[in-house]
Amino acid sequence: MPRSITxxxxxxxxxxxxxxxxxxxxxxxxxxxxSKGAGSAPFFAKQxxxxxxxxxxxxxDDEGEGDERGWLDSMGLEVNFSLKLLRFLRIxxxxxxxxxxxxxxxxxxxxxxxxxxxxxxKGFVNF
Numbered sequence: 001m002p003r004s005i006t007x008x009x010x011x012x013x014x015x016x017x018x019x020x021x022x023x024x025x026x027x028x029x030x031x032x033x034x035s036k037g038a039g040s041a042p043f044f045a046k047q048x049x050x051x052x053x054x055x056x057x058x059x060x061d062d063e064g065e066g067d068e069r070g071w072l073d074s075m076g077l078e079v080n081f082s083l084k085l086l087r088f089l090r091i092x093x094x095x096x097x098x099x100x101x102x103x104x105x106x107x108x109x110x111x112x113x114x115x116x117x118x119x120x121x122k123g124f125v126n127f
Contacts (some may be wrong), residue, residue, distance in 0.1 A: 007055045009074040009100030009116050017059030026053040028125070031079070046082040049092075049125070053078070072102045082125055090124035 004012045005020050034045040055074040080094030098116045106113040 007057055007072055007074040008076060009098030010072065010103065015059050015069050015072060018061045020057060020059045022057035024053065024055045026051050042086050044084040046084065048081050051078040069102060074098055074100050078120060080122060092122040092125045094120050096120050
């Protein structure tokens with residue numbers, strides 16, 4: 001069954017195989033507790049929070065042969081804004097930064113591909 005399991009900071013299929021192991025560790029902490037609505041607007045702002053994370057993983061095939069890249073690491077920071085839309089839909093859109101040390105440094109154009117900025121929308125996050 002084809003599927004994609006990615007690490008933040010790496011594109012899909014950066015490492016491929018029949019078997020995969022992935023681990024993740026994150027620490028979330030509140031920055032600002034807002035807990036206010038905006039008059040009759042259909043949303044309620046809860047809080048601004050950040051997440052520091054580490055992810056690691058690798059793949060291999062049925063013969064035990066691993067991808068030549070071995071274990072991949074990823075670490076970074078996300079800042080999210082927790083809110084409730086239309087009284088029921090709880091989401092946390094945010095902006096993230098990931099550092100992937102096992103990616104190639106990049107071309108001669110000056111861009112280092114090991115650093116990545118991305119947009120994320122998480123489901124309900126409660127602390």
